[in-house]
Every structure is written in structure tokens, then in C-alpha cells.
Amino acid sequence: MxxxxxxxxxxxxxxxxxxxxxxxxxxxxxxxxxxxxxxxxxxxxxxxxxxxxxxxxxxxxxxxxxxxxxxxxxxxxxxxxxxxxxxxxxxxxxxxxxxxxxxxxxxxxxxxxxxxxxxxxxxxxxxxxxFPKTGIILTQKDQIKYIDADLGTVNETNVYELDLDTEDWRLHQGTHKADSNLGSGGGKTSKKDEFYERFEANRYRWYKSIAPKLDKAAKNHGWERIYLVGESDEVNDLESHMNKTIEDKINKNLLDHEETKVLEEVL
Missing domain, CATH: 3.30.960.10 (eRF1 domain 1)
Structure with a gap:
């Protein structure tokens, strides 16, 4: 509202x-x-x-x-x-x-x-x-979710997932959680290690490509305060590429948590 x-x-x-x-x-x-x-x-x-x-x-x-x-x-x-x-x-x-x-x-x-x-x-x-118009941006490796909220109420939730084949961030509107790039099956452990190595090597560049989309979301929603939530290296990289001022950074992995619980934790 x-x-x-x-x-x-x-x-x-x-x-x-x-x-x-x-x-x-x-x-x-x-x-x-x-x-x-x-x-x-x-x-x-x-x-x-x-x-x-x-x-x-x-x-x-x-x-x-x-x-x-x-x-x-x-x-x-x-x-x-x-x-x-x-x-x-x-x-x-x-x-x-x-x-x-x-x-x-x-x-x-x-x-x-x-x-x-x-x-x-x-x-x-x-x-x-x-409790002004607020944006909470949560990072978890190749997935980034933002929550649009005010008065402690969730208005909208969107999820971006990085397509490793095209290196493009794909938007999934609503609370949909995209399929993991880690895959499943017998080779899961080695694939996970491979993914982590590739992600760490390219994180700075990949987060640079998503930052303008998040700045645009902040402008469109009229966010007066923005919070970044995730592992320290990830939120620091994301902040360095965004033009919008960040109110605070919370070094917790909350992307998979229910949105109202995230609001309680952050606000």
C-alpha cells in the first residue's frame, strides 16, 4: 500500500x-x-x-x-x-x-x-x-529476489535467476523459485563444486549485469530504503554496482525464507 x-x-x-x-x-x-x-x-x-x-x-x-x-x-x-x-x-x-x-x-x-x-x-x-516504501534484495549465488514492501506488508516479490548458458538474468514474477543451476542426480556433488568455482570467478561481472535491473526496480517502486541481504561478498559486490543508496546490509541467507519472516528479520 x-x-x-x-x-x-x-x-x-x-x-x-x-x-x-x-x-x-x-x-x-x-x-x-x-x-x-x-x-x-x-x-x-x-x-x-x-x-x-x-x-x-x-x-x-x-x-x-x-x-x-x-x-x-x-x-x-x-x-x-x-x-x-x-x-x-x-x-x-x-x-x-x-x-x-x-x-x-x-x-x-x-x-x-x-x-x-x-x-x-x-x-x-x-x-x-x-516504515516507508522499502525494497529488500536477497542474494544467493545465482538467484536474487527482491521484495517490495511498506508498512511491514509485502506488496510484490520477484526472483531473478542466472542462466549459466546465456549468462542472462531471467525474471520470474511472484514467489516462484526457479530451478537450480546445480541440477540433480549422480553428478550433483562435482557439479556443485564446478558451479561454485565458476560463480566465484564471475560473480563480480554477473552482479554488475543485474545491478541496473535492480536500480530500475527501485525507481519504479519508489523505494525510500533499500536493504541488501546475503553473504558478505555477494552483497558488497552488488552494492558496488548499484547507483541507489543502500540503507543497510544484513549478512544472512534468507532468500528461501517466507517473505513476511524476512520483513520481520530485516525491519
Whole structure:
């Protein structure tokens, strides 16, 4: 999720009674001790009911109708996504559908509800500053994978594999893992040794050829931070050929790990 368009819209959004804006930051993190037993359900119920009680006393029937429309959409979203929750949910909504944004995030928030003339963006802005658009590039000899992420959520994953016959890097979109150049069968050990020798002899040149593709991916995805992950010699060679600034290098072999686990390890 790219926060910039959302923030640009919400920062300039203003409304007047009876058309107010609902803002919700809901902590649904099952690992949080304060969320044991799905405590978020009670917090959601109380948060929604508190506004309804206030509006009943206020007596503005148009505002009540707008709020009830928002409440129904929020409850439907939570019911439909209850089994898919991660650490948090954020929602911005108006009764006339002029604003509707709801997303499940891997980042923690502090539970809060608002019904005001404008959206409350403090936590959203803090998330953007803490977890901006990020690219994580993982190396493992003849395979290089990049993960496009922000707010601790994986947006896209792509894998490049080096074809040793043509010495070209081939792109496999998605989480597909290409066949190994090491092959299989009776000659596997000697072939592996042969591959390692050839790779070490040509690594610098081969990584030089992939670096422009990674720079282009960084530009296209708008990465504000880039992390290189892999063996020291490999990430150092890759960094030396890339034009983009590298935020940090992590000397671990994580290419085969599940993407969300990589994010947790790196970020």
C-alpha cells in the first residue's frame, strides 16, 4: 500500500456537520498481552457504541444516519476479514462514501476512534515515517529476489535467476523459485563444486549485469530504503554496482525464507 496518495487526499479533506469523518486505529495483534482472547472485539464494540450514544443525545438525525452508515460498513469489514487479521486495522470513512479506506496491517497501532470534521492522521503519518516504501534484495549465488514492501506488508516479490548458458538474468514474477543451476542426480556433488568455482570467478561481472535491473526496480517502486541481504561478498559486490543508496546490509541467507519472516528479520 502506497500511503502518499492516501495521505495527500486525507490531509486536505474537510467536512461539516452532518458529514463527519470516522477514523479508526484498532490493535488486533494476537501477540500483544493486552489483546488476549480477542479483546479488540470488545474495544471495537465500545468504540462504535460510544459515538452512537453521543449522537442519540445530540439529536441530529442527519448526522446519526451518516454515522449509522459508517458503523455498518465498519462492522461488515471486520466481520468479513476477522480470520485474516494481523497486527492492526485502520479505517477512514464517511457516510456518503466520499471517503472509504480500510486496510489490515502488519504494523502495530494504538487503538483509537474519532468522529470529527477531518480525519485524524497522526498514527498514519508516524507509520509512513517509520516504515516507508522499502525494497529488500536477497542474494544467493545465482538467484536474487527482491521484495517490495511498506508498512511491514509485502506488496510484490520477484526472483531473478542466472542462466549459466546465456549468462542472462531471467525474471520470474511472484514467489516462484526457479530451478537450480546445480541440477540433480549422480553428478550433483562435482557439479556443485564446478558451479561454485565458476560463480566465484564471475560473480563480480554477473552482479554488475543485474545491478541496473535492480536500480530500475527501485525507481519504479519508489523505494525510500533499500536493504541488501546475503553473504558478505555477494552483497558488497552488488552494492558496488548499484547507483541507489543502500540503507543497510544484513549478512544472512534468507532468500528461501517466507517473505513476511524476512520483513520481520530485516525491519
Amino acid at each position: 502506497d500511503l502518499k496518495p492516501l495521505l495527500n487526499k486525507l490531509e486536505h479533506y474537510r467536512s461539516e456537520k452532518p458529514n463527519k469523518v470516522f477514523t479508526m486505529y484498532l490493535n488486533t495483534d494476537p501477540a500483544d498481552p493486552d489483546q488476549q482472547g480477542g479483546k479488540w472485539r470488545l474495544q471495537l464494540k465500545n468504540g462504535l457504541n460510544n459515538f452512537e450514544s453521543y449522537l442519540q443525545e445530540d439529536g441530529d438525525s442527519d448526522e446519526k444516519r451518516n454515522y449509522w452508515a459508517v458503523k455498518e460498513k465498519v462492522e461488515n469489514f471486520m466481520n468479513e476479514n476477522e480470520m485474516n487479521l494481523k497486527k492492526s486495522v485502520i479505517i477512514f470513512a464517511t457516510g456518503d462514501d466520499d471517503v472509504w479506506f480500510a486496510d489490515i496491517l502488519q504494523m502495530p497501532v494504538k487503538t483509537a476512534f474519532f468522529w470529527e470534521e477531518e480525519p485524524v492522521l497522526d498514527q498514519l503519518k508516524e507509520m509512513q515515517e517509520t
